[in-house]
Amino acid sequence: MYDLWLRNGKLVTPDGCYQADLLVKQGRIAAIFRPGEPDFAPEVARTIDLEGRWVLPGAVDLHTHIEEPGTLEKEDITSGTQSAASGGVTTVVLMPNCTPPVNSAERVESRAEAMKARSFVDFALLGAAGGESIPDMVSQAEAGVVGYKSYTGSYRADREGLLCRDTADVYQVLEQSALVNRFVAFHCADNATMKLLKGRLLGAGRTRFSDYHASRPEFVETLDMLPLLELARETQGILHLVHMSSPWAIQLANIFREGGTRVTVETCPHYLTFSDEDTARLGPYAQVDPPLRSPGVRDRLWELASIGQIDLIASDHAPGTQKEKQAVMNNLLEFGGGLPALETLWPLMLNACNQGRISLSRLVEVVAEKPARVAQLYPQKGSLRVGADADLVIVDLEETYTLEPDRFYLKLRDAARIFKNYSVKGRVKHVFQRGQLLAEDGELVMDKPIG
Numbered sequence: 001m002y003d004l005w006l007r008n009g010k011l012v013t014p015d016g017c018y019q020a021d022l023l024v025k026q027g028r029i030a031a032i033f034r035p036g037e038p039d040f041a042p043e044v045a046r047t048i049d050l051e052g053r054w055v056l057p058g059a060v061d062l063h064t065h066i067e068e069p070g071t072l073e074k075e076d077i078t079s080g081t082q083s084a085a086s087g088g089v090t091t092v093v094l095m096p097n098c099t100p101p102v103n104s105a106e107r108v109e110s111r112a113e114a115m116k117a118r119s120f121v122d123f124a125l126l127g128a129a130g131g132e133s134i135p136d137m138v139s140q141a142e143a144g145v146v147g148y149k150s151y152t153g154s155y156r157a158d159r160e161g162l163l164c165r166d167t168a169d170v171y172q173v174l175e176q177s178a179l180v181n182r183f184v185a186f187h188c189a190d191n192a193t194m195k196l197l198k199g200r201l202l203g204a205g206r207t208r209f210s211d212y213h214a215s216r217p218e219f220v221e222t223l224d225m226l227p228l229l230e231l232a233r234e235t236q237g238i239l240h241l242v243h244m245s246s247p248w249a250i251q252l253a254n255i256f257r258e259g260g261t262r263v264t265v266e267t268c269p270h271y272l273t274f275s276d277e278d279t280a281r282l283g284p285y286a287q288v289d290p291p292l293r294s295p296g297v298r299d300r301l302w303e304l305a306s307i308g309q310i311d312l313i314a315s316d317h318a319p320g321t322q323k324e325k326q327a328v329m330n331n332l333l334e335f336g337g338g339l340p341a342l343e344t345l346w347p348l349m350l351n352a353c354n355q356g357r358i359s360l361s362r363l364v365e366v367v368a369e370k371p372a373r374v375a376q377l378y379p380q381k382g383s384l385r386v387g388a389d390a391d392l393v394i395v396d397l398e399e400t401y402t403l404e405p406d407r408f409y410l411k412l413r414d415a416a417r418i419f420k421n422y423s424v425k426g427r428v429k430h431v432f433q434r435g436q437l438l439a440e441d442g443e444l445v446m447d448k449p450i451g
Contacts, residue, residue, distance in 0.1 A: 002030060002044040004435050009050035009394070011384050014365035022055060024390040027434035032386060050394060053429060056364055058090025058391035059345060060382045062371040063185070063242055063266065063314035065338070066092070068114070070099030074319055075411055080342070081120040081451060082409040085438040087343035088428040089315070090121050090391035091372070091381050095149050095185075096128045096162065103128035103161030104136050108143035119451030120444075121433060122391070124375055129173045129184050133161030137173070141180040146375040147240065148177070148184045152224055153191045167227055174228075174237025183238040183264070183374055188249070189216065189290065190223035198333050207333060209283045213276050213291045215333050218246035221290065225249050233261040240264050240374060243316050245271045245290040247300040254309045264311040264374055269348045270339055270418075272301055272313070272357075278418060284320070284328035284336035285417040302357045305366065312370040313349065315341035319415035340410045343442070344419055347403060350395060350426025360397075394430035401427055409444070 004024035011020045011032065023031040023042060031042075066080035075083075084092050094111070096102035102111055108125055115123050127133070127140035129148035137148065150173055152164045164170045177184045198215040201207070206214070225241060232239035233256060244250050244267050257263050270288060275295045279286040286292060293301075304310050320337015328336030349367060353360050372382025379388050402423050405416035431439040438446045 002042050003046070004390070004432075005042060005044040005047040006055060006392070006394075007047060007049045008035075008052060009055040010052060011055045012360050012364050013384055014361050014369055016361055017054070022384070022392075024435040027390060027436075029384065029386050029388050029390050032384070048430075054360065054395040054397060055384065056393045056395055057368040057382050057384050057388075058393050058431065058433070059088055059367045060091040060093070060371040060375065060377065061089045061315045061317070061342065061345065062093045062312060062375060063095065063268070063316045064092040064342065065095050065097070065316070065318040067098045071321070073321055073411065077115060077118040078120070078449070079409060079411045080317070081118070081123070081449070082444060083317070083340070083342040085120040085431060085433070085446065086409050086442050086444055088346045088393040088431045089342050090393075090431065090433050090438075091123065091377065092121055092342075093124045093126060093146065093371070093375055096126050097149065101128050101160050101162055102126070103133040105139040105143040108140050108145055112144060115451065118449045120438065120446060120449050121451045122381070122389075123451055124377060126185065128161040129176070130162050130164040130169055134169065134172050134176065137176040138180055141182055145182065146377065147182045148173070150184055151187050152228070167231065170228060171231050171235065174231050174235040174239065177237035178235055181238070183240040185240040185242045186228050187242055188221045188224040188228070188244070190220040193220050193223060201333060209287075210276065210280050212279065212287060212333055213293070216289065216291050218248065218293065218297070221246040222249040222252065225253065229253060229256045229261060229263060232256075232263055233259070236262060238262045240266065242266050242314070243268050243271070243290060244310070245293050245297070245301070247297060247304055250304055250309055264370075265309065266312050266314050267301055267305065267310050268314060268316045269341060269345050272298060272305070272352065273348050274418060282418055284325040285415070287328060287336045288316070288338050289335050302352070306358055306362060311366065312374065313345070313366045314371060315345050317341045319410055319412040321412060322414065325415075337415070339418060340408070340412065340416045343408050343410065344403065346393065346428050347424045347426065350397065351424035354397060354425040390432055390435040392430075392432040393428055395426060396429050397426045399427040400425045407442070
């Protein structure tokens with residue numbers, strides 16, 4: 001007896017697309033067979049005729065901010081994972097910068113228990129790496145983290161245990177990374193240079209929204225990244241570069257990779273979809289860190305993604321509060337919180353696929369398979385293989401519709417203003433978590449947490 005039979009679908013893998021049926025048993029993919037096979041009728045509890053729609057693995061989001069414990073008005077476990085479920089993100093990898101930060105084995109275990117009780121999707125955790133948490137990196141790994149997050153210099157100094165105070169700290173963090181065989185995700189931005197540029201802009205009276213970009217130019221990513229690459233090469237640590245927006249920095253990272261450095265590169269849907277023109281239009285409601293870049297840079301990022309120089313696309317889901325947005329209105333060079341992105345990751349990227357920006361097979365690789373590999377969750381996650389978890393996203397590539405942030409599941413719907421009235425082609429029709437139906441057409445049908 002099988003639990004689910006998905007008939008007449010088109011399965012999408014990084015190697016290509018093909019017509020096939022799929023059987024699910026006890027939460028896993030039990031069989032995949034081509035039309036006309038098998039020559040018997042499987043006994044199943046439920047059958048769905050997909051009528052030629054596409055079957056993709058659920059997204060594995062390597063960069064999710066849900067600040068519980070901490071700033072609950074931004075997002076809590078329930079609202080954040082419901083957002084993920086409705087959008088087809090079936091595995092979230094949580095960043096550790098909450099309050100208190102996840103910088104010890106005890107806090108890893110505490111956060112895992114909270115997630116198990118209330119998450120609507122499956123999850124993995126990152127731990128903190130830097131400063132006082134360096135001695136705890138091994139115990140965090142033993143407690144179950146799949147990787148770590150870190151900052152350099154004076155950036156985000158309020159985050160206890162996440163700050164590498166100098167290159168000696170970075171060296172030790174990457175040494176520990178090699179020892180426990182887990183990646184470290186670094187935020188690349190040279191804070192000293194940004195402070196200098198910001199001061200000059202303020203002194204010149206330049207405080208327009210467009211000047212936010214001038215205070216955080218592309219080259220600050222490169223300045224911060226190069227020492228990380230050198231130390232990763234020396235230590236053989238596993239370096240992951242988050243939310244990269246500079247094509248030149250990405251190309252340099254790939255030169256190091258070709259020389260044997262263990263480095264992967266991530267960008268986000270907003271850098272591939274929007275531009276600095278949207279920041280000029282929407283102000284803090286289009287502000288992220290790094291900033292949205294020019295249309296030309298956006299096009300170059302797509303080129304790098306299509307040829308494999310960008311390894312994966314992650315949401316960096318981090319909705320900013322109204323208080324943060326209002327603070328930016330008073331000081332336009334400040335950062336006003338990020339963007340919500342769990343419910344729009346698939347819609348924006350499917351739309352790009354329809355525009356010819358990226359193939360469907362490559363999209364599955366960067367949104368599902370590669371992030372699962374980086375987090376060492378593959379092939380249980382991010383794949384359509386017999387034995388893998390039946391985390392499935394059913395897509396109609398022909399359907400056109402308009403995004404409606406007022407119907408999103410996130411808490412801060414106003415933070416999603418950039419998506420209002422945005423038309424996309426390609427819709428997530430069904431979302432399954434280990435064979436259980438989570439959502440249809442963006443609406444949850446699962447009424448209890450099963451992550």
